[in-house]
Amino acid sequence: MIVRKSPRDMTATQRNAFIKAVVDLKNEMNSLSNGTVIGSYDQHVAVHIGVTGRIRQGTPVNFGDLDGGHGGPGFLPWHREFLLRFEKDLQRVSGNSDLAVPYWDWGDHDTTFNIIFQDNFLGKHQTGGQHNVTAARFATGGKWKLDRRVHVPMIIDLVIDPMATISDMGETLFREFRSRAAMPTRAKIEELLTIGLYDDFERTIEHGTVGNQRTHDYMHGWVGGTMGTHASPYDPIFLLNHAFIDRMWALWQALGHNGSSHYTSVASPPYGHGLRNPMWPWDGTARVKTVDRIEQVLPVFDPQDRREPRDVLDCKGLNYSYVDYARVKDILDNAIGQWKTDRGRAPRLAMRHGSMFKWNTKQNLLNATALGRRLIDPAMVGNGRGYETNLIVALLRGVQNFNRMPSGGPFLPISEIAEIAHWIDMGTPG
């Protein structure tokens, strides 16, 4: 099982390996049977443009009509599948089957500015209007050239950022960053995990319409430039952005919203959005056509290649996770620093809960008991029942007569509790 991490938790070697894979995929060329020569990376961009707007021959429609991957419940499963395929291609080109797409934690501003948007990763954050990306590998000079056969006409493709003023995106990756102060706050991101219904969760994380959230649409516009268009996957931050959205969905699922009963309640969703609809372009024998110029550059899809939202509801079956044991240990170790309930000292957990209460190795944590209760019942590991374990129940709301832990707080943020539940659901990787 691969583990997608924040760049904060990756080694420099891992971060460099990711960048190298991205650049190598961009430079890999394919000759199609129609004579077109096109890059592997650019074909993923084409798939994204193809799903956005017009899954129909001829392009007569308004934006939003017949979009198979946005503006509806299928947004989350479609991008989950899209990211998995992109990631598999990065694994293939690097020869590293452990390579994982990192995620961009919108609430972690230090990592955003000190690691992600630096020239040794995705390029420096700059304010003051449109500018080309500063990291040499993503700059002009033919190294990171945008393919006009894929992304024109921009007038139609350019919709996410209403502030954008460009009419032709050209061949160079560019951005139009907003400021550090315009980033989402940690507290607002935590609120997303308290939403109860799938459709509300989906709409909020896609459009931010509930509670004025700065989420998917906003973050595309926050980076701006190429990221503000339907050709956004040209900017590799797209991958990190969507990995974070996918992670938020996985964490929301881990809080008891997993399985098909926590998918949409929309009665007749648009093509590709229903639980058992095929998702374009992995729509099997149907293979509904998109606009001609995109059809010309797409990879060939096998008629057997058919994916539906219900196929991607469970990350475990897809063999990836967002949390490993090291991350769980970090969360619990950091919490100890906050839990000063013993007259200013860290709580004496062994005294209160017994000597079995420890997590200095994964096995310790899996065996741990408190007051004779197993923190993580083995029967609840790996099957979507992490949220029922005593550990998660105690952290979220308290077990039977006992208050939410730690007694009196401070309580763990819901996202960190969800991370632990997700880790249990994924079968405790790492």
Ligand SMILES: [Cu+2]
């Ligand atoms: Cu998208």
